[in-house]
Amino acid sequence: MFYEIKKGHGLPHNPFQSYIVPRPIGWISTLSADGVPNLAPFSFFNGALSHPPMVVFTSSAPAEGGRKTKDTLVNIEETGEFVTNMATEALAEEMNLTSAYVGPEVDEFDLANLDTLPSILVKPPRVAASPIHMECEYFKTVELPGSPDGGRAALVVGTVLGIHIADEVLTDGRIDLGKVRPIGRLGYMDYTVVDTIFPMPRPKPVGGD
Numbered sequence: 001m002f003y004e005i006k007k008g009h010g011l012p013h014n015p016f017q018s019y020i021v022p023r024p025i026g027w028i029s030t031l032s033a034d035g036v037p038n039l040a041p042f043s044f045f046n047g048a049l050s051h052p053p054m055v056v057f058t059s060s061a062p063a064e065g066g067r068k069t070k071d072t073l074v075n076i077e078e079t080g081e082f083v084t085n086m087a088t089e090a091l092a093e094e095m096n097l098t099s100a101y102v103g104p105e106v107d108e109f110d111l112a113n114l115d116t117l118p119s120i121l122v123k124p125p126r127v128a129a130s131p132i133h134m135e136c137e138y139f140k141t142v143e144l145p146g147s148p149d150g151g152r153a154a155l156v157v158g159t160v161l162g163i164h165i166a167d168e169v170l171t172d173g174r175i176d177l178g179k180v181r182p183i184g185r186l187g188y189m190d191y192t193v194v195d196t197i198f199p200m201p202r203p204k205p206v207g208g209d
């Protein structure tokens with residue numbers, strides 16, 4: 001089949017998110033300007049640059065309840081800081097709980113019964129049970145086309161200032177993803193787990209002097 005986006009796919013569910021898979025989950029913790037902790041998953045999330053390390057994610061509204069923007073976006077723009085917490089198979093249920101539509105006064109760490117750890121370079125707390133965290137500084141927002149009712153969609157770019165890696169997931173100086181077991185987002189309501197890992201060296205350069 002082929003479908004033109006503006007004419008629609010005619011399928012029971014939108015297939016778009018089954019094509020860009022698996023998507024890493026940026027499980028993002030922030031603080032509101034008033035100091036209320038916030039935690040939410042974002043799967044339009046990725047690394048954007050290695051040197052310096054930078055990350056991107058997209059926040060899009062309308063969210064549930066007719067909100068025009070999301071707390072994570074508001075908090076990052078107001079405070080300039082966020083933390084990404086690795087979402088793992090062991091934390092899948094908790095991650096999902098933190099996606100609940102709740103007001104900015106609700107602390108999703110409490111909602112999902114998650115302990116926190118302080119960060120070192122930024123103020124938002126970390127998910128204690130998560131084995132890898134990145135402390136980030138807000139870089140900029142790129143506005144994207146929002147929804148017809150005025151909901152805001154925006155790509156947030158952040159610079160990674162520091163990375164925590166739990167000693168128990170390091171094997172011979174490498175992050176052992178077989179131990180971490182990150183989860184990735186697929187289409188529909190589906191997820192996957194990183195549990196098959198194979199190496200493949202890059203091709204050697206050919207030609208030239």
Ligand SMILES: Cc1cc2nc3c(=O)[nH]c(=O)nc-3n(C[C@H](O)[C@H](O)[C@H](O)COP(=O)(O)O)c2cc1C
Pocket residue numbers: 025038039040041042043044045058059060061063064069070071072073095096098099100101102185
């Ligand atoms: C696995 C998963 C991935 C999600 N990815 C996104 C995303 O990329 N962008 C987005 O706007 N919402 C995404 N959501 C929904 C948000 O997590 C949800 O709207 C949440 O309530 C936002 O919280 P906040 O208002 O505290 O920022 C995702 C939800 C789940 C469960």
